Amino acid sequence: MKSALKNPNDWQAAWWQRDERVMRFYPPADFDSIRPRTEPLSVEAILEWRRFLSPFVKDPAALAGMDDLAKPGTLAVITGQQAGLALGPLYTIYKALDAVRTANAIQAQLGVRCVPIFWIASDDHDLSEIESVSWAGRDGGIHTHRNTHEPREYLSSCFNVPLPDDAAALLQKFVETTNDSAFRPQVLDVLTRALTNATYESQFLTLFCEWLLPMGIFPVVPRLGFIRSAAKRILKREVESFAETNASVQRIGSGIKELGVDPPLGRSGNELNFFIDIDGIRAKLVSVGESIEARVPDDSRKRLHTFTGQGLQALIEEQAWRFSPNAILRPLVQDATFPTAVYVGGSSELLYHAQLGELYPLFQVTRPQVHPRSNVTLIDPRTEKALAKLKLDPKEVASMNRDEVVHALAEAGASGSELDAIRKQLDEIAASVSAMDEQLRRMTSDTGVLRSSEKLKSSLEQSSVKLLERVEFHLSTRDSDRSAARDRILDTLFPDGELQERTLSILAPFLVQNGPGALKRLGERIGGNGGLNMIATSSLRD
Numbered sequence: 001m002k003s004a005l006k007n008p009n010d011w012q013a014a015w016w017q018r019d020e021r022v023m024r025f026y027p028p029a030d031f032d033s034i035r036p037r038t039e040p041l042s043v044e045a046i047l048e049w050r051r052f053l054s055p056f057v058k059d060p061a062a063l064a065g066m067d068d069l070a071k072p073g074t075l076a077v078i079t080g081q082q083a084g085l086a087l088g089p090l091y092t093i094y095k096a097l098d099a100v101r102t103a104n105a106i107q108a109q110l111g112v113r114c115v116p117i118f119w120i121a122s123d124d125h126d127l128s129e130i131e132s133v134s135w136a137g138r139d140g141g142i143h144t145h146r147n148t149h150e151p152r153e154y155l156s157s158c159f160n161v162p163l164p165d166d167a168a169a170l171l172q173k174f175v176e177t178t179n180d181s182a183f184r185p186q187v188l189d190v191l192t193r194a195l196t197n198a199t200y201e202s203q204f205l206t207l208f209c210e211w212l213l214p215m216g217i218f219p220v221v222p223r224l225g226f227i228r229s230a231a232k233r234i235l236k237r238e239v240e241s242f243a244e245t246n247a248s249v250q251r252i253g254s255g256i257k258e259l260g261v262d263p264p265l266g267r268s269g270n271e272l273n274f275f276i277d278i279d280g281i282r283a284k285l286v287s288v289g290e291s292i293e294a295r296v297p298d299d300s301r302k303r304l305h306t307f308t309g310q311g312l313q314a315l316i317e318e319q320a321w322r323f324s325p326n327a328i329l330r331p332l333v334q335d336a337t338f339p340t341a342v343y344v345g346g347s348s349e350l351l352y353h354a355q356l357g358e359l360y361p362l363f364q365v366t367r368p369q370v371h372p373r374s375n376v377t378l379i380d381p382r383t384e385k386a387l388a389k390l391k392l393d394p395k396e397v398a399s400m401n402r403d404e405v406v407h408a409l410a411e412a413g414a415s416g417s418e419l420d421a422i423r424k425q426l427d428e429i430a431a432s433v434s435a436m437d438e439q440l441r442r443m444t445s446d447t448g449v450l451r452s453s454e455k456l457k458s459s460l461e462q463s464s465v466k467l468l469e470r471v472e473f474h475l476s477t478r479d480s481d482r483s484a485a486r487d488r489i490l491d492t493l494f495p496d497g498e499l500q501e502r503t504l505s506i507l508a509p510f511l512v513q514n515g516p517g518a519l520k521r522l523g524e525r526i527g528g529n530g531g532l533n534m535i536a537t538s539s540l541r542d
Contacts, residue, residue, distance in 0.1 A: 002019065002021070004260055005021065005022075005259045005260045005261050006260050006261065007261060007262075008261065008264075008347035008348050008350070008351050009347050010260075010261065011261050011347060011350060011351055011354075012347040012350055012372045012531065013530065013531075015029075015350060015372055016372070016530040016531050017530070021259055022354075025252070025255075025256075025353075025354035025357055026353070026354065026357070026369070026370050027367055027368070027369050027370075028369070029369055029370075029371065031105065031106050031109045031110060032109070032110075033369075034075065034106065034110065034341045034342075034369065036073045036074075036075060036110075036112055036339075037073075037075065037339035037340075037341075037366065038072050038073065039339060040069060040070050040071055040072050040073075040074060040339065041069045041070050041226070041337075041338070042070065042226070043070050044226070045070075045224075045226035046066060046067055046069065046070050048224055048225055048226055049066060049218075049220065049224060049226070050063055050066070052221070052224060053205070053209065053218075053219070056202075056205045056206050056208075056209040057209050057213065058209075062209075062213055062214065063218070065115060065216055065218070066115065066218045068113045068115055069115055069338070069339070071113070073112055073113070074112070074113045074114070074115060074339060075103075075106060075110075075112055075113070075114040075115070075339050075340075075341040076103075076114065076115050076116070076117050076338045076339050076340050076341060077099045077102045077103040077106065077114060077115070077116045077117070077340070077341060077342045077343075077344060078099070078116075078117045078118075078119055078334055078335075078338060078340050078342075078343050078344070078368075079095040079096065079098065079099040079116075079117075079118055079119070079343070079344040079345065079373070080095070080118055080119030080120065080121055080334075081095060081118075081120070081121065082120075082121045082122075082124050082126060082129060082130050082158065083120050083121070083122045083124075083130060083158050083159070083200040083201045083203075083204040084129075084130040084133070084200075084204065085130055085131060085132060085133040085145075085147065085163075085170075085200065085203070086133040086170070086191065086194075086203070086207065086505050086506075086507055087204060087207050087208065087211075087505060087506055088130060088133070088204075088505065089134075089501060089502050089503065089504065089505060090376070090378075090500065090501040090502075090504055090505065090506060090510075091346060091373070091375075091376075091501040091502060093212070093506050093519070093522075094373055094374055094375075094376050094501065094526060095118075095344060095345075095346070095373050096116075096118050096208075096212050096215075096217050097215070097374075097519070097522060097523035097526055098344050098371075098373045098374050098526060098527070099116040099117070099118065099217055099344050100116045100215050100216060100217050100523055101523060101524075101526065101527055102116070102342055102344055102371060103115060103116040103216075103217075103342075106341055106342065114341060115216075115218065116216065116217040116218070117217065117218050117219075117220055117338060118208065118212070118217050118218070118219045118220070119220055119222065119330075119334060120201065120204055120205070120208075120219055120220065120221050120222075121222070121330070122157065122158050122159035122200065122201040122204070122221050122222070122223070123157045123158075123159065123222045123223065123275075123282070123324035123325075124157065124158055125154065125155055125156055125157055125158065125275075125282040125297060126158075127149060127153060127154045127156075127158060127161060127200075128154065130158060130200060131146055131147040131149065131200075132144055132145060132146035132147070133145055133170065133505045133507070134495075134503055134504055134505060135174070135177075135178070135504055135505050135507045135508035135509075136495065136504055136508055136509050137177035137178055137508070138177065138178055138179040139177070140491060141177075142495050142496050142503065142504070143173060143174075143177045145169060145170040145173055145174075147163060147164050147166060147167055148164055148166060149161070149164060152280070152281075154298075155280075155281045155282060155296065155297055155298070156280050156281065156282060157223075157277065157282050157324065158199070158200040158201060159199060159200070159201035159221065159223060160199070160280060161199060161200055162198070162199050163195060163198050163199065163200065163203060167195045167198075168195070170191075170195065171188065171191060171192060171195065174188070174191070174507065174508070175188065177508075178508045178509075178512050179509075179512065179513075181512050181513055182515070183511060183512055183513070183514070183515040183516075184512045186515070186516070187507065187511045187512055187516075190206070190207065190210050190211075191207070191507070193206060194206035194207050194210075201221060204219075205219060205221075210516070211506075211511075211516050211519060212519070214520075215519070215520055215523060222324060222325075222330075222333070223321065223324075225320075225321075226337070227333065227337050228320035228321055228323070229320060230333065230336045230337040231320065231323065231325065231333045231336070231337075232316055232317060232320055233336070233363075234325070234329055234332050234333055234336055234363055234365070235274050235316050235323055235325070235329070236313045236316050236317070237362075237363055238272055238273055238274060238329060239272065239292070239309050239312055239313050239316075240309070241362065242270075242271065242272045242273060242287065243269050243270075243287075244362065245267075245273055245328065245329075245359060245362070246267035246268065246269050246271060246273075247269070248358040248359060248362070249265050249267050249328060249355045249356070249359075250266070250267055251358075252354065252355045252356075252357060252358065253265060253266065253355050256351065256354060256355070261351065263351065263354075263355055264348055264351050264352055264355075265327065265328060265352060265355045267328075270286055270287040270288070271284070271285070271286055271287075272284075272285035272286070272287065272292065273325065273326045273328040273329045274323055274324060274325045274326055274329055275297075275323065275324050275325075275326065276294050276315075276322050276323055277321075277322040277323075277324075278294055278304045278305055278322075279304075281296060281297075281304065282297060282324065283295060283296060283297065283304050283305075284296075284297050285312075290308070291306050291307065291308065292306070292307045292308070292309060292312055293305070293306050293307075294306075294307070327352055328352075328355075328356065328359070331343065331352075331353060331356060332356070332359060332360065332363050332365050335360075335365050335366060335367065335368055336363075336365045340366075340368040341368055341369065342368055342369045342370070342371050343368050343369070343370050343371070344371050344372075344373050345370065345371075345372065345373060346372070346373055347372060350370060350372050353370045354370075372531055373531070374526040374527055374531050374532075374533050375398075375501065375531055375532050375533065376501055376522075376526055376533045376534075376535060377398060377492075377493055377499075377500050377501065377533070377534045377535070378500065378510060378535055378536075378537055379394065379492055379493075379534060379535070379536050379537065380492065380509065380513075380536075380537050380538075381536070381537070381538050382488060383488055383489055383492040383493075384536045384538065385485075386484075386485035386486075386488045386489050387485075387489060389482070389485045390409065390412035390482065390485055390486070390489075391412060392408060392409075392412055392489075394534040394536075395529060395532075395534065396408075397489075397493070397534060398529065398532040398533060398534035399530070399532050402490075402493075402494045402497065405489070405490065405493060405494070406490070407472070409486045409489060409490070410469075410472035410473055411472065412482075419471065419472065422467075422468065422471050423468065426464045426467070426468065429460065429464075430457075430460060430461070430464065433456060433457055433460055434457065436453070437453045437454070437456075437457055440453050441453075506519075509537075510537065513537065514537055514540055514541060518537070518540040518541065521539075521540040522535065522540055525539070525540070
């Protein structure tokens with residue numbers, strides 16, 4: 001029997017199992033079904049891209065690999081993320097490493113050049129999602145720095161938003177809260193350079209080119225001229241077909257909903273799926289009668305400008321720099337620009353793409369394969385020892401959510417005979433109450449009596465679960481060493497109660513303790529195990 005699909009994580013797990021309920025929303029996922037594209041980038045596009053990256057690159061030779069995209073038959077693997085402060089959470093790094101691994105695998109299997117590309121979504125105006133960064137300190141706690149901004153800046157594309165003066169406070173807090181090491185001066189030097197006189201886009205590019213570009217993955221930003229040019233056809237077509245676009249997204253979303261998962265993309269019939277820059281505000285576009293209105297993103301009642309459909313299409317042609325796609329059209333713009341063989345995304349992005357299947361033929365763009373990124377948990381030597389002490393298999397723990405880990409820790413720390421005795425007694429009590437309930441049902445049909453009996457059974461069941469949880473916790477914590485091991489594991493796997501890869505940055509402890517060279521070794525270790533990876537940092541050192 002197939003497991004129920006309830007959330008994006010279930011959906012992603014079903015993809016790894018090649019569950020037909022999920023796979024029918026995507027092209028075939030085997031590399032042999034990839035067909036080389038014949039539309040290479042122009043030499044002029046490559047030159048523009050190179051010129052843009054040159055201020056962030058120490059050695060121009062590091063960009064040589066992108067020249068292959070001007071050759072017919074070259075493929076690309078694309079992933080991406082917003083321009084998070086100090087590269088954002090760990091999963092941003094895992095996306096980049098997965099793209100490199102996937103491109104290398106395609107190249108080895110098909111014998112054609114495949115270039116990994118990282119799309120920095122610096123057009124986005126979701127400043128609140130990228131303005132903070134967190135790391136683990138020497139005290140074992142989680143330390144966070146959050147920038148402060150003026151309200152108007154939250155309406156602008158992030159490439160336009162400069163880092164505020166208080167970004168310097170990040171460096172001071174970082175020094176005060178992390179242990180010194182052989183690598184910390186280097187990390188601080190790069191971080192200082194990235195945060196000085198910077199925008200969110202430029203600081204991300206500085207760090208990416210320092211730490212990830214050496215692995216052969218090339219960062220790109222959507223405001224480059226050759227990308228804006230490729231987007232024109234998509235956006236102009238959207239002016240004519242936005243109702244069809246939205247109806248398709250909603251229709252496929254309903255099919256996903258029927259499987260038990262809430263679709264991430266919900267559209268009304270009158271929204272266009274791209275934005276326009278109006279005096280620094282990234283305005284949404286809404287069709288009203290025969291007109292199209294540009295409105296403030298967080299206040300749809302505030303109108304900034306009104307266009308006709310033809311007028312908007314002419315403006316796209318003349319001033320392409322002012323326009324940027326939303327989450328629905330962004331993949332199509334990416335794949336209209338590059339010869340994309342595979343798109344690598346997180347669980348939510350996997351669901352996004354499921355809703356776009358009908359749009360690729362509508363906009364005459366070749367749809368790539370869609371692969372989920374790896375989920376990674378890093379464990380330091382102390383946590384590695386704690387797992388060994390409690391005799392827990394890291395591969396099994398990697399597949400558990402927090403509640404399941406808590407239960408496994410309780411089981412590992414408890415005395416089996418004592419726990420089994422309590423469970424046996426609870427089972428005997430439940431059996432006795434069930435027998436009494438059956439006897440009462442044979443004796444009478446009085447609803448009051450039967451309702452009371454049912455209430456007793458339900459209450460007993462709930463109370464038994466709570467009692468067993470408390471007994472498990474008591475047994476697991478009465479040994480101080482085991483209790484310390486338990487706390488260490490939970491703090492490492494779920495800092496502040498959340499997934500490690502969504503909470504911590506790459507800064508500390510990873511880079512401070514292991515150095516940038518460990519990133520390459522980390523990239524070689526991820527993958528497999530159904531996308532779930534628990535990796536000991538001790539295995540990444542020279």
